[in-house]
Every structure is written in structure tokens, then in C-alpha cells.
Amino acid sequence: MNLRHSHIVLLFLVLLSACTPKVPKEYIQPDDMEDILYDYFLSQGIIRIEGLSGMEGSSRVMDYRRELYFEAILKKYDVTRAEFDSSLVYYYTRSDRFVKIWKNVQERLGEAAIEYGASAGEVETFTTSTLTGDTANIWNGVISQVLVPYAPYNRLQYQLQADTAFRKGDSFMLVWNSDFLYQSGSKDAVAYMAVRYKNDSIVSSVTHFSVNGRSQLRIEGCDASVKEIKGFIYLGQGYENTSNMRMLIVSNIQLIRFHKKENEIKEPEPQKSKADSLSQLPDSLRPRHHRLGERPMPSPNGEKPMKPINIQPITR
Numbered sequence: 001m002n003l004r005h006s007h008i009v010l011l012f013l014v015l016l017s018a019c020t021p022k023v024p025k026e027y028i029q030p031d032d033m034e035d036i037l038y039d040y041f042l043s044q045g046i047i048r049i050e051g052l053s054g055m056e057g058s059s060r061v062m063d064y065r066r067e068l069y070f071e072a073i074l075k076k077y078d079v080t081r082a083e084f085d086s087s088l089v090y091y092y093t094r095s096d097r098f099v100k101i102w103k104n105v106q107e108r109l110g111e112a113a114i115e116y117g118a119s120a121g122e123v124e125t126f127t128t129s130t131l132t133g134d135t136a137n138i139w140n141g142v143i144s145q146v147l148v149p150y151a152p153y154n155r156l157q158y159q160l161q162a163d164t165a166f167r168k169g170d171s172f173m174l175v176w177n178s179d180f181l182y183q184s185g186s187k188d189a190v191a192y193m194a195v196r197y198k199n200d201s202i203v204s205s206v207t208h209f210s211v212n213g214r215s216q217l218r219i220e221g222c223d224a225s226v227k228e229i230k231g232f233i234y235l236g237q238g239y240e241n242t243s244n245m246r247m248l249i250v251s252n253i254q255l256i257r258f259h260k261k262e263n264e265i266k267e268p269e270p271q272k273s274k275a276d277s278l279s280q281l282p283d284s285l286r287p288r289h290h291r292l293g294e295r296p297m298p299s300p301n302g303e304k305p306m307k308p309i310n311i312q313p314i315t316r
Contacts, residue, residue: 023097028079028087030101036077036084037105041179042112043069044212085183085245092148092245099146102249106144134259136165144251147189147235156250159230169260171221172229176254179212181247186210186238189248191217193231197224221260229255 023029028036047065074084091098141158148154172195180187187210194204203222209215217231235248 027090034101034104038108039073089245102146136257137254138257139255143253147248149235149237149246154235156233161228162226166226167259168223169221171258172219173256174217177251179249183245185246188236188238190234193217195219195229196227198227199224
């Protein structure tokens with residue numbers, strides 16, 4: 001490379017670095033923010049596991065422990081709560097940067113889980129299932145996303161076409177982790193899932209969620225062939241009109257398909273005879289000769305039964 005070309009390359013690198021937006025010094029820098037969030041979500045996972053194992057007494061105790069862990073993390077990185085909040089607001093208005101930070105956090109959390117052999121719950125074992133097994137994770141979208149309450153960043157949509165691995169009677173469960181990062185305001189997120197069958201019938205399910213942790217949405221099986229599954233996770237504005245920072249991190253998204261076991265297929269019930277059906281009616285609605293204490297008179301020559309005879313007692 002001659003001297004002229006080296007000068008051009010050097011000039012290009014200088015211009016590139018100058019065009020790269022820098023985070024102002026008064027805010028937490030991306031690398032430090034990544035470390036803080038990593039420690040924060042790692043501590044949340046520990047608290048969640050303690051809650052599942054019965055080590056925590058109540059939700060109030062768990063909230064106290066979350067706050068205690070978070071204050072310890074801020075102290076570790078010599079950051080005040082005000083500095084952290086203002087930095088979140090800065091990244092809130094630049095969601096593309098925050099998404100990049102969060103992806104790095106997710107990768108680190110996944111590596112830590114593999115290293116320590118940790119499991120976030122029984123449902124996570126479905127990720128190792130094959131698509132031909134009785135139970136499988138068939139999710140084909142992004143496994144995590146940051147949502148903010150304004151379009152187009154307030155909605156995660158998904159759609160999945162059925163294939164030959166689907167069977168009649170399949171049931172489905174959407175599961176995800178939610179972490180709300182709110183300065184103020186009411187939390188209101190919605191998850192929706194709909195299954196369309198080949199006969200064009202639709203079965204849907206919807207749920208609202210507003211707390212951190214694991215959530216799920218389920219649709220029971222139907223004796224029809226599935227055509228497609230679609231739905232969304234949506235973050236609403238809430239009841240207050242505020243410009244404060246509000247983020248929802250949806251992570252570890254899975255769509256679990258359960259094949260119906262053959263021994264769970266119900267046999268058709270035998271049809272009831274007319275007499276059995278009549279026996280189910282109230283006494284006042286039955287024909288007269290079926291009422292309690294009365295029997296039809298036998299009929300000779302195969303004719304219709306004669307009307308019952310009511311014998312009145314002889315009184316003197």
C-alpha cells in the first residue's frame with residue numbers, strides 16, 4: 001500500500017469514528033450499562049428461583065429483596081439511582097442502542113446458564129425437544145425483544161404456518177419472561193394467541209400481565225387440523241400520560257406444542273335410549289304412564305299399551 005492509499009484509509013477511519021454517535025459523559029456508558037443490567041437480571045433470576053423453591057415468604061419479601069439486590073449492584077458500580085434513571089431515559093429515546101445492549105446481556109446470561117447448569121423452570125426443557133416429539137418448542141421468531149409504549153416499537157407479532165408435524169388434538173402454550181423497567185405509570189401489557197383450523201374455525205386466548213416473571217397463554221386441543229397460529233405481545237400506554245421511561249423486556253419466548261396422547265382420545269358415548277332419556281326428566285315433565293307409581297297396562301296382540309288404570313280405594 002503506497003503512502004497516498006494509507007492516508008485515504010486513515011482519513012476514512014477518522015471520519016467513521018467521528019460519525020459514530022457517542023454517549024454523553026453524564027450518562028452511563030454502554031459497556032457499564034451492560035454490566036449493570038447483566039448483574040440485575042442475574043439477581044432477578046436468583047430471587048425467582050428462591051420464590052419457586054419456597055424460600056421466600058411473600059411477594060412483599062421478594063420485592064424487598066429485589067430492591068436490596070439492586071441497591072447493592074448500583075453500589076458495586078459506584079452509580080446512584082438518579083444516574084441510573086437518567087441513563088435509562090437517555091437509552092429509552094434511543095431504543096436501537098438499548099436493543100444492542102440487551103442482546104449482549106442475553107448472550108451472557110445464556111452462557112452463564114450453560115456454565116452453571118441452571119434452569120429457569122421445567123418448561124425450559126422443551127427447548128431441547130425435537131419438532132417430531134410429543135412435546136416441542138416450535139417458536140420460530142426472535143426469542144427476546146424490547147418494547148416501548150409507542151408505535152411501531154410497542155408490539156411483537158408472530159405467525160406460524162402448520163406443517164406435517166402437526167396433528168389433530170394438538171394443544172399450544174406460549175410462555176415468556178417479562179421484565180418491566182418503569183420509572184412511573186401503570187403497567188399494562190397484553191398477550192394474544194389465535195389458532196386457525198383448516199375448517200376456518202378460530203380458537204383464541206388473551207391475557208393481561210403487569211408483573212415481572214414468567215407468564216403463559218394456553219389453547220387446548222381441538223379435533224381439527226391446524227392451519228396457522230398467530231398473535232402478538234403488546235405494551236399499552238397505561239392510564240397515565242407520562243413521558244417517563246417505560247420499557248418491557250420480553251425474553252425467552254417459547255411456543256410449546258403438545259401432541260394429544262392416544263389414550264387421552266375419548267371414545268364416543270353410546271346413545272341413550274328413549275326410556276333412559278325420559279328417566280332423566282323431572283317427574284312433572286314425563287308422560288303420564290312414566291310417572292312414579294304408574295305402569296302401562298300390558299296390551300294383547302301387540303297393540304299399543306292401554307292407558308293406565310287408576311284404582312280408587314273403596315270408602316265406606
